[in-house]
Amino acid sequence: MMKMLNSRSGRGAAVAALVVAVGASVVAQKMTINGAGATFPAVIYSKWFSEYNKLHPEVQINYNPQGSGFGIQQIQKQTVFFGASDGPMTNDALLASPGRILHFPTVLGGVVPIYNIPGVNAMLKFTGPVLADIFLGKITKWNDPKIAANNAGVNLPNLDITVAHRSDGSGTTYIWADYLHKVSPEWTQKVGVANSVTWPVGLGAPQSAGVAGLVKQTPGAIGYVELIYATQNQISYGSVQNLAGEFVTASVESVTASAAAAVTKMPADFRVSIVNAEGKGVYPISSFTWLLVYESPKDKAAAKVFVDFMKWMLGDGQKLAPQLGYAPLPAPVVKLELDAVAKIKIQ
Amino acid sequence: MTFHQFRRRSMSKLLTVFSAGSVLLALIPLVMILFFVVAKGAGSLNLDFFTKLPAPVGETGGGMGNAILGSLIMCGLGALFAIPVGVMSGIYIVESGSRLAPIVRFAADALNGVPSIVIGLFVYVIAVVPFKQFSGLAGGLALGIMMIPLITRTTEELLRLVPGSLREGALALGATRSRAVFTVVLPAALPGIVTGIVLALARIAGETAPLLFTALGSSYWSTDLREQMSSMTVQIYKYAGSPYEDWHRQAWAGAFVLVALVLVCSILARLATARLSRMRVAD
Amino acid sequence: MARVRLSISDFIFRMGTGAFALVLVLLVSGIGFVLWNESHLAIQKFGFAFWRTSDWNPVQGQFGAFPFIWGTLYSSVLALMIAGPIALGIAIFLSELCPDWLRQPLVFLTELLAAIPSIVYGLWGVFVLVPAVRSLQTALPDSVRAWALFSGPPVGFSLLAAALVLAVMVVPYSSAVAREVLKSVPRSQREAAYALGSTRWEATRAALHYGRAGIMGAIMLGFGRAIGETMAVTMVIGNTPKAVASIFAPQHTMAAVIANQFVDANDQLHSDALVEIGLVLFIITLLVNIASRVLIWNMTRQRSRASRPAAAAAPEAA
Numbered sequence: 001m002m003k004m005l006n007s008r009s010g011r012g013a014a015v016a017a018l019v020v021a022v023g024a025s026v027v028a029q030k031m032t033i034n035g036a037g038a039t040f041p042a043v044i045y046s047k048w049f050s051e052y053n054k055l056h057p058e059v060q061i062n063y064n065p066q067g068s069g070f071g072i073q074q075i076q077k078q079t080v081f082f083g084a085s086d087g088p089m090t091n092d093a094l095l096a097s098p099g100r101i102l103h104f105p106t107v108l109g110g111v112v113p114i115y116n117i118p119g120v121n122a123m124l125k126f127t128g129p130v131l132a133d134i135f136l137g138k139i140t141k142w143n144d145p146k147i148a149a150n151n152a153g154v155n156l157p158n159l160d161i162t163v164a165h166r167s168d169g170s171g172t173t174y175i176w177a178d179y180l181h182k183v184s185p186e187w188t189q190k191v192g193v194a195n196s197v198t199w200p201v202g203l204g205a206p207q208s209a210g211v212a213g214l215v216k217q218t219p220g221a222i223g224y225v226e227l228i229y230a231t232q233n234q235i236s237y238g239s240v241q242n243l244a245g246e247f248v249t250a251s252v253e254s255v256t257a258s259a260a261a262a263v264t265k266m267p268a269d270f271r272v273s274i275v276n277a278e279g280k281g282v283y284p285i286s287s288f289t290w291l292l293v294y295e296s297p298k299d300k301a302a303a304k305v306f307v308d309f310m311k312w313m314l315g316d317g318q319k320l321a322p323q324l325g326y327a328p329l330p331a332p333v334v335k336l337e338l339d340a341v342a343k344i345k346i347q
Numbered sequence: 348m349t350f351h352q353f354r355r356r357s358m359s360k361l362l363t364v365f366s367a368g369s370v371l372l373a374l375i376p377l378v379m380i381l382f383f384v385v386a387k388g389a390g391s392l393n394l395d396f397f398t399k400l401p402a403p404v405g406e407t408g409g410g411m412g413n414a415i416l417g418s419l420i421m422c423g424l425g426a427l428f429a430i431p432v433g434v435m436s437g438i439y440i441v442e443s444g445s446r447l448a449p450i451v452r453f454a455a456d457a458l459n460g461v462p463s464i465v466i467g468l469f470v471y472v473i474a475v476v477p478f479k480q481f482s483g484l485a486g487g488l489a490l491g492i493m494m495i496p497l498i499t500r501t502t503e504e505l506l507r508l509v510p511g512s513l514r515e516g517a518l519a520l521g522a523t524r525s526r527a528v529f530t531v532v533l534p535a536a537l538p539g540i541v542t543g544i545v546l547a548l549a550r551i552a553g554e555t556a557p558l559l560f561t562a563l564g565s566s567y568w569s570t571d572l573r574e575q576m577s578s579m580t581v582q583i584y585k586y587a588g589s590p591y592e593d594w595h596r597q598a599w600a601g602a603f604v605l606v607a608l609v610l611v612c613s614i615l616a617r618l619a620t621a622r623l624s625r626m627r628v629a630d
Numbered sequence: 631m632a633r634v635r636l637s638i639s640d641f642i643f644r645m646g647t648g649a650f651a652l653v654l655v656l657l658v659s660g661i662g663f664v665l666w667n668e669s670h671l672a673i674q675k676f677g678f679a680f681w682r683t684s685d686w687n688p689v690q691g692q693f694g695a696f697p698f699i700w701g702t703l704y705s706s707v708l709a710l711m712i713a714g715p716i717a718l719g720i721a722i723f724l725s726e727l728c729p730d731w732l733r734q735p736l737v738f739l740t741e742l743l744a745a746i747p748s749i750v751y752g753l754w755g756v757f758v759l760v761p762a763v764r765s766l767q768t769a770l771p772d773s774v775r776a777w778a779l780f781s782g783p784p785v786g787f788s789l790l791a792a793a794l795v796l797a798v799m800v801v802p803y804s805s806a807v808a809r810e811v812l813k814s815v816p817r818s819q820r821e822a823a824y825a826l827g828s829t830r831w832e833a834t835r836a837a838l839h840y841g842r843a844g845i846m847g848a849i850m851l852g853f854g855r856a857i858g859e860t861m862a863v864t865m866v867i868g869n870t871p872k873a874v875a876s877i878f879a880p881q882h883t884m885a886a887v888i889a890n891q892f893v894d895a896n897d898q899l900h901s902d903a904l905v906e907i908g909l910v911l912f913i914i915t916l917l918v919n920i921a922s923r924v925l926i927w928n929m930t931r932q933r934s935r936a937s938r939p940a941a942a943a944a945p946e947a948a
Contacts, residue, residue, distance in 0.1 A: 047403045060567045062565050062575060070894040073895070079480055162785050168893075196688060198690065204870060209404075209588060214588075218786060229590065232590075233591060235590065355831070362722070366723035367723055369720045370724075439644075458654065464885050465665070468664075550747075556860040559893070588865070602753050606746060613745055
């Protein structure tokens with residue numbers, strides 16, 4: 001070897017190799033992939049992107065959790081590479097997009113009713129109609145008989161209920177409104193289901209973090225957020241009555257149970273609602289959450305990297321879900337999705 | 348003393364009490380804010396805060412390193428754009444003798460009063476939408492637009508303060524107008540102008556609204572102006588509205604940094620102008 | 631005025647600096663033009679009814695912007711009612727009653743108040759003012775809380791909280807300008823009053839009367855600042871588009887709704903509606919600013935040559 005380096009051509013070859021190596025490291029620069037959307041899965045997404053960055057330091061996936069509405073808007077405007085939403089895009093929205101957008105479910109989660117009642121630490125039981133009436137503004141005090149009926153033994157104070165809801169376009173709102181519409185015909189008639197609805201009462205706050213913050217700071221407030229925001233911040237949340245009549249607490253098991261029926265008849269585009277599902281042990285306000293990606297993205301290099309991320313997400317990534325309170329995707333869904341991911345055009 | 352006189356005197360004393368009371372009343376929020384910022388923020392200032400990236404949502408630790416860097420970059424970019432425009436516009440208003448000068452002055456006043464959110468809207472339309480990209484460039488542009496009227500005003504004020512004798516002396520010696528301005532008048536006014544620029548920078552560093560939909564935010568170290576960029580003010584805004592105690596602490600720490608910056612710049616400006624007025628009195 | 635012939639060099643000088651000045655002018659007109667352009671969908675569809683109707687419902691394509699005008703004016707006027715007398719009091723103290731050694735430090739402190747970023751005011755508002763308003767509300771007797779002005783549950787995020795934050799932010803601006811105005815009142819005015827045997831209050835009143843246009847201008851400047859303020863307001867006002875009389879109710883303002891809703895405007899009509907709000911905000915602040923400057927400029931044209939740049943920069947920065 002020394003003999004080789006001593007000769008002229010040997011030195012030349014060594015220099016060439018060095019140049020190639022340096023050049024290759026320069027070429028393998030940072031790639032930034034921008035995404036935006038739902039706050040519902042923001043906790044697990046930020047964990048995933050951080051972990052993936054540790055495995056692949058040259059890939060920075062930058063996620064802006066500013067609500068599903070924002071995510072859908074930005075992916076349509078193509079200012080981001082991927083969007084994220086827990087309210088699936090409507091057919092109209094899909095038709096209005098400049099290209100074909102595909103939905104890819106990532107995890108399952110549950111939306112819980114959070115509340116701040118000074119002196120009450122117990123987990124309150126809510127039925128669907130009671131929640132609908134609270135958010136319609138028909139029940140205005142915490143010691144209302146309708147709430148007390150399900151919560152014998154809890155000393156509910158004579159405190160005004162302050163409803164907190166999302167002020168931005170939100171998939172969490174979609175899931176919540178979807179549930180209320182399924183349990184209250186009045187809600188269907190007066191409010192409806194969408195990422196953004198006209199709230200009869202209450203204060204608006206942006207993003208799940210905003211609603212959680214508002215509830216935490218306001219005595220007498222009630223709001224709705226994904227489970228993790230309640231547990232991470234020690235905010236009281238209630239159990240909800242499912243179709244079978246049981247009062248179920250949101251958990252990985254109860255959320256997974258709600259997807260059991262849907263798994264067998266998953267549509268090809270993965271847009272399905274599992275809210276208020278039938279069955280025992282089901283948490284009724286559960287949902288999938290989706291990544292929105294163009295079938296034929298303009299930035300092929302980013303597409304290649306992102307597809308690689310999605311495969312990781314469907315494999316090792318899923319293992320990180322339970323510790324953050326999200327339910328991993330059922331195996332049959334993962335299989336279907338891996339096939340679908342392969343359809344993204346990376347050439 | 349008649350009743351009438353008594354009433355007049357007491358009204359006068361009341362005025363003294365009222366006006367002194369107003370000063371105290373106005374100082375209360377200032378003291379409170381400084382107190383809160385120091386009490387809640389100073390404790391959270393550590394090396395991590397300045398050097399680390401934000402931790403994943405819900406995890407404690409991490410810092411605002413990228414936000415601080417982003418703010419520095421965008422303020423610098425804004426200054427780069429605003430200083431030439433601002434200073435030259437100020438010179439135009441005072442020295443060019445053009446009949447259009449009052450129009451420029453009016454424009455500077457108008458721009459000064461534009462709410463920062465409206466400037467954010469404007470930059471969104473011209474710099475974000477056409478490129479389909481939120482960027483640090485757009486953020487810096489928005490900040491720069493806000494700085495221009497401040498710098499124009501300062502330049503104008505200071506140029507007016509330069510004694511006419513200086514100007515006329517230069518012209519009398521045969522200098523052209525531009526030579527007179529750039530080699531005599533401007534250098535005389537320069538210390539004050541620099542002070543004004545520093546103050547404008549300190550003010551702009553605290554702006555949030557123009558960055559909300561131009562630079563957006565990033566969880567990584569971002570120095571690429573064509574990419575989204577994090578900033579201290581937007582980060583504080585996000586943290587304040589969240590339920591996470593750790594984020595609240597960091598928001599206060601960020602506020603501490605901003606207030607400290609403003610305090611330092613104000614003190615420097617005071618010292619500089621005190622020096623200036625002493626110099627002027629001397630000549 | 632006789633036309634002056636310019637030398638080549640002067641011409642280049644004028645053109646050169648003029649080019650930069652042109653950028654400034656283009657920016658202002660550009661903002662107006664862009665706002666006008668981007669809002670015409672909403673202007674065409676709703677016309678003036680946009681400002682009279684109260685139903686702001688982006689989901690159903692209904693855009694009535696009255697609650698925002700209501701909230702903006704209500705919070706700003708309330709803020710000025712609180713801030714105006716205080717600002718004037720400070721101006722009077724600093725220009726007349728203050729011992730010399732105390733003046734500089736106090737002026738410095740009021741400038742500091744002006745320089746604190748609005749996000750810091752917002753932080754303070756969220757964590758200090760909002761709970762304080764909530765406590766205030768619960769402390770009021772029920773009979774008072776039955777009045778429309780004070781009704782509603784104790785949420786804390788309210789018009790009152792916004793008005794208080796705005797008042798604190800406006801005080802330094804208005805007081806600095808008012809001080810300048812009072813300084814430029816000729817000494818002869820005050821001395822004449824003293825010569826006639828006035829008390830301090832009566833002499834001050836005479837000075838205030840002389841400078842009333844400028845004082846008016848100072849108040850208007852504060853008003854312009856208040857209507858445009860975004861961050862501090864949106865963090866404490868509750869962001870609810872309902873025009874109600876209660877100061878304890880969460881409401882909304884023009885600047886806050888743009889900050890809140892623009893990034894996820896559902897459709898072109900929604901974003902055009904928000905831009906239209908921005909356009910009107912632009913026009914209103916422009917008019918208020920011009921009016922106040924005219925009033926002040928007339929008064930302080932004879933201002934002493936010793937005015938410092940720091941003092942000049944701070945109050946003019948809006």
